[in-house]
Amino acid sequence: MSVVLDVSVQNRHGPPIHHVLKLYDRRFGSCLRDILEDKPAPYTRENEAAFQTFVGRGMIPGSLRHLKQRNDTEQYAVAAWQFLDEPNRTEGLAKYEATLWRDCIKHFECEITAYNRLADLQGKLVPRMFAQISLSSIQLATIPQEAASYFDVKGILLERIDGYCLGDLTQIIQSAVDAAHEINKRGIIMKDCAPRNVVVDGQSNTPGIVDLAQCRFRDELVNRWYKNGWNEDEGWDPDVEYWEQVGTASNPAAIGAVMVMRIQKITGVKVDVRYPDYEAIIAGTRRAKAEEAVAEKKKGAAKSS
Incomplete structure (x- = not known):
């Protein structure tokens, strides 16, 4: 679901140390972007343009509140791909990307919580977690400061298991x-x-x-x-x-x-x-x-x- 990178950390006293950087990025990951019948909805310029416009109009907070209300009252959680069926294609794409952004944040927070609660098992039954990171997927100067978080890509730096x-x-x-x-x-x-x-x-x-x-x-x-x-x-x-x-x-x-x-x-x-x-x-x-x-x-x- 997440992007996983092999990261080399320079070491003054020996060879570089390799870690794993796991990124929670809505733009990538076939499982994350899966729709019905395991067919991924690819990330495109059209999707990104719709999402950025949606963010610029200040629509995401209200959209996510409405989504939460639906999830709290409906029997089954609303999946991101369901927004692709909306009559207004551009708005549907924007809501799809916004929901994926929310899913990425939830997965990041969940994994951080899990690793913290499994501190005594790190390096034994789960990898060691070394750090949390936050990257931006866009030039920050091009968007309002209050909207910057919607373009954050969260990540965790983990022990690499060579196996x-x-x-x-x-x-x-x-x-x-x-x-x-x-x-x-x-x-x-x-x-x-x-x-x-x-x-x-x-x-x-x-x-x-x-x-x-x-x-x-x-x-x-x-x-x-x-x-x-x-x-x-x-x-x-x-x-x-x-x-x-x-x-x-x-x-x-x-x-x-x-x-x-x-x-x-x-x-x-x-x-x-x-x-x-x-x-x-x-x-x-x-x-x-x-x-x-x-x-x-x-x-x-x-x-x-």
């Missing part, structure tokens, strides 16, 4: 499955979890999950559940709900099961992979909560006596 994709490997699927579970245990559910997003270090054979731009975070989910009144249901527990959601998303199986099927199809060999036992995790969560409640009750009784 190969999990799609080419069969021996370390279990490690990748366990890595996905570790991320889930830290309150992060990945919406885009697949073998293509796992890179294996060529020296240590350690898998790293490299795309965290589309995630759901436990604390944000819990806030939404309380806002929607889920806590009013008898016996409802946010920790149990979280693990039920994790089980539904099944990040570990999204990596492991796909690879097992591929290997079996190609070689006829079935690889045994262990997956998290979500029923046991939920049962353990309920048991711990019950024990905690009993302990609190005893503590209260002791104080009153």
Whole structure:
């Protein structure tokens, strides 16, 4: 989805150090610009002219507010490509590019949040994040200062893993499955979890999950559940709900099961992979909560006596 560049950083005391620069740029990325049937809508001068005019007229804030209102009230989120069907072609192109800009910002903020929350796993199960950057895709002198942010291209500088994709490997699927579970245990559910997003270090054979731009975070989910009144249901527990959601998303199986099927199809060999036992995790969560409640009750009784 994002543009990924190999960046060479000069080193006074040795050879250059190579990092990965991941850019969230609405102009590029076939997946980002996909429309129906996986046909990308290419970035063109016409698109850019429509977008710049839209920005110059001060239309983006209102357009994005309206889009948010629709997403808050409609069952399915509005996709950028839907604006390409608008009767006014120029305005449709402008709204399409504006929505892609919003999507890029959301993915950037999501990935930054995920890396920060996975600080203890950086350099182990996910790459190290070294810096955030912001570039401009246009000459700033040509646009009003208040509109400059709409032409920002956000990016993150990451550790480069010299290895190969999990799609080419069969021996370390279990490690990748366990890595996905570790991320889930830290309150992060990945919406885009697949073998293509796992890179294996060529020296240590350690898998790293490299795309965290589309995630759901436990604390944000819990806030939404309380806002929607889920806590009013008898016996409802946010920790149990979280693990039920994790089980539904099944990040570990999204990596492991796909690879097992591929290997079996190609070689006829079935690889045994262990997956998290979500029923046991939920049962353990309920048991711990019950024990905690009993302990609190005893503590209260002791104080009153």
